[in-house]
Amino acid sequence: MVVDIENAADLLRYLRESKRIGKSEALTFRTLRGGVSNKTVLLQRPDGSRWVLKQALPKLRVQADWFSDPIRIRVEANALRYLPLVAPPNTIPKLLFEDLEQHLLAMEAVPEPHENWKERLLSGRLDRDLITQFGRLLANVHGHSYDLRQELFPTFENREFFETLRLEPYYQFTGERVPEAASFLHDLIQANRIHCVTLVHGDYSPKNILVYQGRLVLLDHEVVHVGDPAFDLGFSLTHLLSKGHHLKELRSAFLTAAIGYWETYKSGTGSAAWFGGVESRAVKNTIACLLARTSGRSPLEYLSDEERRKQKEVALHLMTQHPDTVPALIEEFGRRIEP
Template sequence: MKVTTTQLDIEQPEQLLAWLQESGLIEPDEQPAMQPLSGGVSNRTVLVQRPSGQAWVLKQALEKLRVAVDWFSNPERVHREAMGLRWLTQLAPPGAIPALVHEDHAAHLLVMDAVPQPHANWKTMLLAGQLDSNHVSQFARLLGAVHRRAFERRSEVAPAFADDSFFESLRLEPYYSFTAGQLPPAADFLHRLIADTRRQRLTLVHGDFSPKNILVYQNRLILLDHEVIHWGDPAFDVGFSLTHLLSKAHHLPARRADFAAAAGQYWQEYAATLGDVPWADALEPRAARHTLACLLARVAGRSPLEYFSAELRARQQQIVTGLMQAPPQTISTLIQQFIERL
């Protein structure tokens, strides 16, 4: 069976097998195990396990995302992710990034090493109340290392990631612009934040730094999903990631104090890892604003948190729009004010 790369659907086993053979990635008579993976809205994702024991994950970008509202994005973004894999292996702590194996521009897909079993998704662990301060520390140091080292190598990294169109279509529009259109009381805050974000070109920004994109293997955190990586404002990554710890504090009242403490630990260890880069001192107030914006976007934007009830969404929306009237200037103040209002 011969499949043209423009028609390839890697979730169809016969098509995927033919592509693997034609690409020379496996032997002509080889029969690997192929298992579609769930959870993502923007890609087809399949685990391929070879008889030799070698295992890969294949990602093929979708033009129309799998969400309830119409949401489109150029499938070329998977090649931005491939570039991200190449660079992040140099910038992140050792072992934190899977290796890139192959890239197919016509089919908009990449092949990378699979994280060995047994592993667990960090988001799943957190929702089960499995909060480990060592994991929080690794999460903070991973982001801080990428931000600092990319800045140190900015003459090489900045030109490679100057295009922020995927960040615009997958983050600023669905998270901030869409939410502003839904909630007039927050519109001015969000529009000003969008304009400020576009002005800040400081370091490599992951854009999807979230527990759902972290696998825990042998007590080590491994980061996935780099398709919105770009040269921009690191405050977005901080706010985007803090949102998940604070939202879980909201969702799990029995562990509220623990998640609030984890959020504070995360910021402190990130800032310590970042060190004395020239823009570090001005980062915190922007990070606080991005945290507010993301807390709101995850209950009122195009991609709401699926584990929140309607009641929790309404409560978080009320709290955050209130805090936006006089935004906290520090992360510790933001955490305190958010938790007090729950």
């Protein structure tokens, strides 16, 4: 039987029996919301230390029937071990323990007060410095992982969860629902399978970032794999562009930020041996994610129906004709999305 970490009595018993805490130690618990593929619980110990327990769900909390083997918690635990070697200091929470049988791990909680970056962006607070950090963090992960590939790659070669949690729901499913996009998405799925370049986060989104004392902390590493860095770029640029689409008054600021993000990333990686071809594939992944976030299994909840319709139309046009560079794509998106 797998313990239900959202049940406080069960969790307390589990932590005591597994000797993670003292026999009579009392705890306070709070269920954290925001994710759909895990149970996440914050607990505080009497000494004031705070842990986050994360337990992978076999069935995701979305409307569709969407299953994924909860053993993927192992990927997240490995990523929590390895990412501190390649990411800037203090950007990855410390792993405390993992229990593969229970599909769970514990990590240090990011201290309060912190803010979720997605919520901060949607409330219109767009800080240049955080955008720069966003670009640098990804450049470091991609660049340094490539340098450490002998050591890192064997641990992250399994791409099963990237297939089932990203390629299928975002690209394959979208191609089935939007036949005009099927061939573009089919080719891109193949490109993502072929290009095993460096460590890819796979969920590089403002939703998975907390801002603590003006610094970004990255969470949610269950899709980390060796793959195409262009995926992370397309996935993340789509979040900035879609927010710029939705927040009309801030649209030009978001488009400028997206270009700044790309430039920071490129200044950290552009001269690397593996960089060739990444930009044009990043363009394609951006267009694909722009569409997938309107018509895939996981549409962006903040886009209105009209915004979804418009973004779909623009993405479909860009699939037939698009620039080769990221800044030109961003400008073209901005021109076409104008009402």
